[in-house]
Structures are given as structure tokens and as C-alpha cells.
Amino acid sequence: MPLNEIFSVLAEGALVTIQLVAMALPLATAMAFISGLLRLSEHRALRWLAAIYVEFFRGTSALIQLYWIYFVLPFFGISIDAITAGVVALGLNIGAYGSEVVRGGLLSVDRGQTEAAIALNFSPRQRLWRIIMPQALVGMMPPFGNLAIELVKATSLVSLITIADLTYRAKSLADMTLQVEEIFGLVLVFYFVMAQVLTLAIRALEKHLGKGMDRGGLA
Amino acid sequence: MIEFQWDWDFAWEVLPLLLDACKITLQATVLGSLLAIVIGLLLALLRRSKWKAVRYSAYWWMEFVRSTPLLVQIYFLYYVAPEWGLNLSPMVTGVLALGMHYGAYLSEVFRSGIDGVDKGQWEASIALNLSPYHTYRDVILPQALRAMIPATGNYIIAMFKETPQLSAITLLEMLQLAKIMGSENFRYLEPFTLVGLIYLVLSLIASAGIRQAERRFPKEGFTLS
Amino acid sequence: MSDYAVEFDNVTKQFGDNVLFEQFNFNIRKNEVVSIIGPSGSGKSTLLRILMTLEGIDAGMVRVQGESLWHMQKGGAWLPADERHLRKCRGHMGMVFQHFNLFPHMTVLRNITEAPIHVLGQSKEEARANGLELLRTVGLADKADAYPSQLSGGQKQRVGIARALAMRPSILLLDEITSALDPELVDEVLEVIRKLAAEDAYTMILVTHEMYFAREISDRVCFFDAGAIVEEGPPEQIFNQPKHERTRAFLNSFLNI
Ligand SMILES: Nc1ncnc2c1ncn2[C@@H]1O[C@H](COP(=O)(O)OP(=O)(O)O)[C@@H](O)[C@H]1O
Ligand SMILES: [Mg+2]
Numbered sequence: 001m002p003l004n005e006i007f008s009v010l011a012e013g014a015l016v017t018i019q020l021v022a023m024a025l026p027l028a029t030a031m032a033f034i035s036g037l038l039r040l041s042e043h044r045a046l047r048w049l050a051a052i053y054v055e056f057f058r059g060t061s062a063l064i065q066l067y068w069i070y071f072v073l074p075f076f077g078i079s080i081d082a083i084t085a086g087v088v089a090l091g092l093n094i095g096a097y098g099s100e101v102v103r104g105g106l107l108s109v110d111r112g113q114t115e116a117a118i119a120l121n122f123s124p125r126q127r128l129w130r131i132i133m134p135q136a137l138v139g140m141m142p143p144f145g146n147l148a149i150e151l152v153k154a155t156s157l158v159s160l161i162t163i164a165d166l167t168y169r170a171k172s173l174a175d176m177t178l179q180v181e182e183i184f185g186l187v188l189v190f191y192f193v194m195a196q197v198l199t200l201a202i203r204a205l206e207k208h209l210g211k212g213m214d215r216g217g218l219a
Numbered sequence: 220m221i222e223f224q225w226d227w228d229f230a231w232e233v234l235p236l237l238l239d240a241c242k243i244t245l246q247a248t249v250l251g252s253l254l255a256i257v258i259g260l261l262l263a264l265l266r267r268s269k270w271k272a273v274r275y276s277a278y279w280w281m282e283f284v285r286s287t288p289l290l291v292q293i294y295f296l297y298y299v300a301p302e303w304g305l306n307l308s309p310m311v312t313g314v315l316a317l318g319m320h321y322g323a324y325l326s327e328v329f330r331s332g333i334d335g336v337d338k339g340q341w342e343a344s345i346a347l348n349l350s351p352y353h354t355y356r357d358v359i360l361p362q363a364l365r366a367m368i369p370a371t372g373n374y375i376i377a378m379f380k381e382t383p384q385l386s387a388i389t390l391l392e393m394l395q396l397a398k399i400m401g402s403e404n405f406r407y408l409e410p411f412t413l414v415g416l417i418y419l420v421l422s423l424i425a426s427a428g429i430r431q432a433e434r435r436f437p438k439e440g441f442t443l444s
Numbered sequence: 445m446s447d448y449a450v451e452f453d454n455v456t457k458q459f460g461d462n463v464l465f466e467q468f469n470f471n472i473r474k475n476e477v478v479s480i481i482g483p484s485g486s487g488k489s490t491l492l493r494i495l496m497t498l499e500g501i502d503a504g505m506v507r508v509q510g511e512s513l514w515h516m517q518k519g520g521a522w523l524p525a526d527e528r529h530l531r532k533c534r535g536h537m538g539m540v541f542q543h544f545n546l547f548p549h550m551t552v553l554r555n556i557t558e559a560p561i562h563v564l565g566q567s568k569e570e571a572r573a574n575g576l577e578l579l580r581t582v583g584l585a586d587k588a589d590a591y592p593s594q595l596s597g598g599q600k601q602r603v604g605i606a607r608a609l610a611m612r613p614s615i616l617l618l619d620e621i622t623s624a625l626d627p628e629l630v631d632e633v634l635e636v637i638r639k640l641a642a643e644d645a646y647t648m649i650l651v652t653h654e655m656y657f658a659r660e661i662s663d664r665v666c667f668f669d670a671g672a673i674v675e676e677g678p679p680e681q682i683f684n685q686p687k688h689e690r691t692r693a694f695l696n697s698f699l700n701i
Binding site: 110112113115116118119120121122123124126130131134135138209210211212213 | 496497498527531534535537538539541543545546547548549550551558559562563591592593594607608611
Binding site for chain 2: 058
């Protein structure tokens, strides 16, 4: 098969991969913030709930979670299509790791910031969202960037439940043709480029969020 | 909707088989970790090379391996190695892929561990006229180890949890076995849940072990001998 | 109404098993300027932090402008204060911190206007006009759009003062506000406090190691040691004729630097 044909088949698969990332990323982010905040809640039950979610999803791997959601849930009468299973499994999995990032980021903000916010009579909610969170976000960005890359990589697992993503197409092409070096070489480059683009985007976001903040010094 | 309940008989039938397959999983993890540590150390040292080209190549190799999926790397080795005249078993392929993938992560752990050692220690070693080998072995690594061991442990646990991906190249580890058992009996609930629980229990134990070990590390570091 | 802006009534405060204040009594009149001096660890910061509701108390009662701070009356019974009660009381006070604690992600002007807008409900225009006016009084009108990281320590602390003033407190709590500054930057901050004290519009409690300054602006100086007031009185008396041996030893340690 000519290289440009291989390229266009793979590019279509890359589009599917990008769509998966675009759907799983918001879910992962939401889960990360919800469970990360719950882990700092005053209520023990909520803290436990979040901790169980995090330990559970970090203690097993994305592939097992994916299989469980895709193969086991239908037996409980919850039929779920492959794409949804993939998005849910990856979103919940990466969200559990993100939960730790959110929690750590919030805890890393200097205690003096909360004290100043109390002295200015901000409500607890305002303290969190106006004072602490904007500062914590800056520090969360680099680990979030790493997690976003982990998410891109993890999307390759959905090829094992027959979603025609980049990896799936590569494997079918490889089974069909014998140009395995070109195919897998190209696929690796595709993933690498996606990861680099994502890294640059998140660095830009970090810079934007950290405007004026000279981290490390006393403000 | 099918009435569905947990079937203890089936679970008890599958469990011993799964635990047996767990040996394969652990074997891949142990061998993969050893390879990853060797590759990680090598890359870490290359990244401190005096030649810029070597440093850059090592850096981009690490960056490349870390930002591409393990599954694709597994396929790459599995499909491409025979082209190069290497016929590798699924286990060997898997160990190579795991070792390469996590070696890239570990190199960063080792590098920052080594960088974390006080600059004065290098100067003192030069002053004592120690060879580079002895400087690393007797001065730098013992001090770096304390910082490196927890992160290394966590990556090994991560590797352990990713071994199910080797099922994609037909290695008969736990997940692959569970999948076969599931499709033969039209019951996925018990095998997949059990696999999940085995992973959960083992990785929680391992994490607790790392935390314990971390607490007990001597602050002064270790002597390697 | 009580004549006192601040009252400590048999207050006990402990950290774990460590009792810091025991049956502690201390009153401050409205618009009085009180300096608190004393060795490190004597409880000076804790006193201010209790007032600012950053630390709770274990027994006794604290009143701010006649209103009990850590307790609230509900249906005839005294209950521990809830967040709503605390927020009502905090409105009387403003605090300036040793390490400034400016919000690094906001410009100088926003540091000052954020709370007036979102806590007091001022309009943006009003808060902005007030903020700029305050910046003029602390001599930083040209820094409105700078970020804290672009300021010197002295400038940061003047922003910290303006930020506290923007909430229109009647009581100002100043905890070693010049201790983190390079010596040459101390005066520009003290100058601002000097002007505020002269206005005679604020009750001021300042913890300080600047003895000359304390002597100059205070109505009363209190020497603290180990969670108790060892000696207090007008500045002339404390600095010229300290009665207590410990006060003398402490003041001497300053002369000998
Ligand atoms: N959060 C805390 N936990 C435990 N002990 C504390 C805490 N804050 C203050 N202390 C103790 O209370 C005493 C008084 O502290 P502080 O009020 O900061 O003193 P000062 O400001 O006079 O130096 C010190 O012995 C200090 O160790
Ligand atoms: Mg203090």
C-alpha cells in the first residue's frame, strides 16, 4: 500500500482518538475537581467517598476498568456502547489521578493566603474560588499536562474493544499489509505530535493563569 | 434484562486459575522492572554526558517513549522484531516493552535524584580524587537513593497494573485468562471482578509497603556494597 | 455600649497541653493606640489572631465593640459562634501581616478592591475610586496595575495596609509589620501608620520591635511575657522607669544590639 494511503487511513483513526480525548478530558477534569474538593471536605463521609473512588480507580488499571464497564455492565442491564464505555472508563481513571493533583495543589497554597482572606471577611466559598483556587491552578498545570498525555496514551486501549481509533487502524493495517515498520513508526509519531501539541497548549494555559505570579517569592 | 447475580461456584472455579496466571503477571513485572532500572540508569547517565548530542538524544528518546502508548510500543516490537529476524515470545516482547517504557520514566526519577544531591558532594569527591565510578557508587547514589526509591516503587506498581496490556499480544496473563473464561462461560462478571480485586489488593499492599519503607529509610542514606 | 473596643475576659488559650493564656484579662479603649512588646513566643501574635478569628479560645470571653466574638446568644443560651456570627464580627477589624500575604494573582488595585466589592457589596466604580484614593495615601498611586511580585517589601506592606483599610475597619491589628523588611524600607511603612494614628479614628493594636516608634505613637505600651502582661503603662513610664526586672532586661537587650 502506498505510504500516503496508509497515512490517510491512520489520520482518520487519529481523528477518532482526538474525539475520544475531547470527550474524556472534561469528564476527567470534572471528576478530578469534584473528588479532589470532596477529599478536603469537613464531612468525613464525603472524604471517604472520594477516597474510595480514588483508591479504587488507581488500584486497578484503565484496561480492566474498560473491560469491566464494557463487558460486565451489560449483564446488569446497563447496555453501553463502546465509545461511551471508553470515555467513561478513561475519564474516571484519569480523574482519580487528577483528584490527587487538585488536593495537593490546594494544600500547597500558603496558609497565609487563607488567613488574609479570612481577615478580609471573605466567605468560605469566596476564599476557595477567588483566593485559593486561582493560585493552586497554576501549580496544578504541569501535573495536569502529564495526565492529559496519559489520557491520550490510554485512548489506545479502546482499540481492544473494537473502536476504530489510531491504534486499532494501525493493527488492522499491519495484519493486512506487511509494512509494519512504516505503519507503527507513523503511529508513534502521530501520538508523539498529539502529546507535544497538548503540552504546548497546557504550558500556555499555565503561563496565562500564572500572570503576575512570581512563584517562590513572598507576595 | 437477564437476572444477574454473583455466582460463587463459578468464582471459586476461576480464582485458582487466575492466581496461577498471576505468576505470569508477576514474572513480567519483575523482569520488566529490572530492565527498566538498567535502562533508566543508563539514560540518566547519558543525560549527564559531556556531549550535547548525547544529552539531547537521551532526552528526546525519553520524551518520545513517555508520550506514546505502551500498547503501540508492544505492537511495534511484536510486529517489527520478526521483520528484523528476531522471533520473540510474547513474554520477551512484553518484558522488553515494559522495560523500555518504564525505563524512560525511571530515568527522570534517577536524574532528579542525582541532581538533588548537594553540589558540594561532587566537589568533595573531586577534591578526594575519586574516580567517576567511585563517586557515583560511594558518594552520590547512596544519598540519591532515599529520594529515588519511593518514586521508583510507584512506577513499578504502575507497570504491574499495566501488564494486562500484554494480553493484546496473546500473553496468557490474568486479564487474558479472565477474558477467555468469560467468553467460554458467557459470564464476565466474576472473572473481571476478581482480576480487578487481585490488582487492587496487591497494589494497595505494595503502596503501603513503599510508604513504610520510606518512613524507615535512614536519613544519612545507604552504603552500597 | 461598652467604652471598650476590645475586651478579653478571663480568656484561656492552649495549644494541645501547652497553656498560653490563663484567665487572661485585657481591655482596650476605643481609639486607643496600644503597642505590645515582648520576647518571641510570649503570645503577641496569638492575641491578634484570636481577635481576627484565626485562632479559637478555650475558655472565657472576647468582646469586640461590645459584641462577644467567639460566642453567640441564641434563645437565651450561649453557643459557639458559627461562620455567620464570625463574619459579622470580623467586619470591625482589619489585619496587616508580617509577611504581607498579598494575593499574588491579583494586581495591586484588585488586591484592594476585591473584598469591598464581593464582601461589602460596593460597586466596582466605588471600590476602584476608594482603592485609588487609598493607594494615594500610602504613596503608591502609580502601582495600581502592578502585581505584588513587582513591588519591594515596603511597597507590598503599604498595599497590605491599604487593603485592610479598604474594608473600613474600626480596629486595626498590626503584627510585626516591619519585621520582614530591609532596614531602609521600614520608615516608609511606619510613616503610613504614624499618619493613621494621628487621625485618631482607629483603635490600633500593634505588635512591634520598633521601640522608638512604639514610644512615639502609643497611648499605652504593654510588655508581654509567657502569655501574661507583665507591665503596662504610658510609653514614658515603660521605657524610662520600667518597674519590673523582666521588662528592664528585655529593653536592655534592645539597647545592646
Ligand atoms: N498553631 C500553633 N500550634 C501550637 N503552638 C502554637 C501555635 N501558634 C502558637 N503557638 C505557641 O504559642 C506561643 C505563642 O506564640 P505567638 O503568639 O506566635 O508568640 P509571639 O508572636 O509573641 O512570638 C509559642 O510558644 C508558640 O509555640
Ligand atoms: Mg509573632
